[in-house]
Amino acid sequence: MQIIKLNAIASTNTYLKQLAKQISIEDETVLVTDHQKKGRGQLQNKWHSQPGKSLTFSVYKRFEDLFVGSQFVISMVVSLAVKHFLNDLGVPAVQIKWPNDIMAGGKKCGGILIENELRGDTLQASIIGIGLNVNEKTFQNLPNATSLYLETNVMFDLALLLSKLSKAIIDNLNNMNKVPLDAVKIKYEEDLYLLGVSKVFKTSQGTFFQGKITGILYTGELCVVREDGDVILYNNKEIIYN
Ligand code: BTN
Secondary structure, X not given: OEEEEEEEEOOHHHHHHHHHHHOOXXXXXXXXXXXXXOEEOHHHOEEOOOOOOEEEEEEEEEEEEEEHHHHHHHHHHHHHHHHHHHHHHOOOOEEEEOOOEEEEOOEEEEXXXXXXXXXXXXEEEEEEEXXXXXXXXXXXXXXXXXXXXXXXXXXXXXXXXXXXXXXXXXXHHHXXXXXXXXXXXXXXXXXXXXXXXXXXXXXXXXXXXXXXXEEXXXXXXXEEEEOOOOEXXXXXXXXXXX
8 A cells, every 4th residue: 555645636536537547556556635625525516624634535446357336345345444444443323324425423424435447347446535524623514514523522643544544445445355245235234324214305306205224235226115115226316315
């Protein structure tokens, strides 16, 4: 693993993606900045971070002979790696909000943006972008955001956190083939935020319904049972809930 630190850049994911088009990037390269100016989130959202207070980094990970259908497995493995890392740090009540938001005490403390390099039906490499709120004491206009400091009352050393978390993510990805797929899915579902809780959901068409999350498919869809008993599968863009 090598860690490259850049001062102020737009987005670590975008930077690594552009670099990968120009040169052959060493496997397990980590790119970090303490001032990310145009952070990107899932679904074209923006990722805001306060310079020097949080972690914003991306890991370049190559794969060999990995079927393109494994994209959500990578997402589960990375989410679980972050979740267990935070548990080990002593952060209470850490959960994963589908597909890969990291929650602590019911609020979001981290986000993951995975962008994959595909060739034919194989996945060549992933750029795994992690944004983790660490030492923030307040958030403006983000009522659903939290930080590790707010959840633990402890200030963390960002450089130490970066090297340990990057290593945990890379180790888990390197061991991915040794862990049965159903064990990964079971663990992911065990840690799923709002699993089995009756909630109001909103669809991308703007309709509301009462239902409960029952699990996920290996391919990444969220399974929700509606009040009338129908089980519906949703992709990332198709359903909203808090
Ligand atoms: C989300 O919650 O929507 C995902 C947020 C991912 C943010 C990280 S910060 C480092 C990397 N670079 C980016 O531009 N985005 C990811």
